[in-house]
Ligand code: NAD
């Protein structure tokens with residue numbers, strides 16, 4: 001099996017590559033990533049020498065480069081993680097979100113049509129469903145919940161989902177889509193809530209909580225997400241959407257307090273700041289379909305996952321300190337200087 005994984009130098013994509021190379025030593029995995037600020041080659045260092053792994057630095061919006069890669073690699077499966085992913089950046093500058101998340105998805109699917117694949121999997125997000133009110137804990141996102149986005153990020157992801165569904169219906173492209181809740185775990189870029197709070201706490205810097213910190217997210221350990229995608233690409237039905245989530249809803253402020261406790265830092269570091277524009281209140285996934293049809297269940301409890309995550313950031317200070325200091329750019333030049 002030959003799999004192209006786009007965005008594999010980022011958080012979830014890299015964890016997926018480690019999972020796949022570990023579980024299927026006979027598979028060939030080609031990572032296609034253009035290394036934006038969120039992509040880090042150092043993340044993939046442990047697999048660079050694996051003869052079944054290849055890294056290719058290209059942009060998914062570059063039609064010629066993508067076609068060249070497909071022509072050379074003859075992938076059976078394409079899993080598209082590549083995206084601009086940070087809501088705050090999408091509020092500041094939406095355009096690159098439209099380019100990568102929508103146009104990039106179309107370019108990849110066009111290459112899939114041209115060269116033929118057995119599966120194109122689009123990695124999407126629960127954010128395409130918009131948000132739920134805090135006073136209706138009985139409500140969850142199902143695969144039938146209408147798309148109703150809030151941010152340029154979620155709108156661009158929804159656009160990609162709609163395109164993927166259209167390529168399935170119009171061209172018969174064998175597409176699956178997964179919509180997952182918030183992930184946490186190793187190698188997450190320290191601009192997202194959990195790694196940002198860990199890094200700041202370790203540096204005794206203020207912990208910036210938006211609004212009152214009452215917004216709720218449904219947190220899933222990244223390995224559980226990777227296992228769900230593994231199941232979908234092997235056993236999922238083409239044309240279908242699968243929601244992925246762990247029924248683990250938590251308020252932001254409670255997460256930040258847990259991190260303070262784990263790192264033995266005072267809660268006085270918590271600083272309430274202006275709320276995010278259009279801030280979604282609550283995300284909550286109903287994962288009944290993927291459980292019923294593919295037998296998936298989350299394995300890591302939040303209490304264990306957050307301990308593992310904090311430990312990982314403590315033990316991999318260099319990884320995130322390089323990113324924070326911008327030193328990473330120099331690393332890339334050193335790595336590719338010859
Ligand atoms: P990330 O920001 O950590 O990584 C994104 C990766 O994509 C980076 O390596 C980056 O270099 C690469 N990339 C960006 N633009 C590219 C382009 N034009 N061409 C090639 N590569 C490009 O993202 P993540 O958190 O790992 O998310 C991966 C996917 O999962 C995204 O599609 C995201 O929407 C989805 N998702 C994320 C979460 C979450 O909690 N992080 C939850 C649900 C779904």
Ligand code: TYD
Nearest residue numbers: 087182191192193196208209210215217252
């Ligand atoms: P984030 O990790 O950006 O994920 P998303 O917005 O995609 O859910 O943010 C998670 C939650 O944490 C969200 O409600 C915004 C909030 N947040 C803060 O309060 N402070 C911060 O510095 C960040 C980055 C996020």
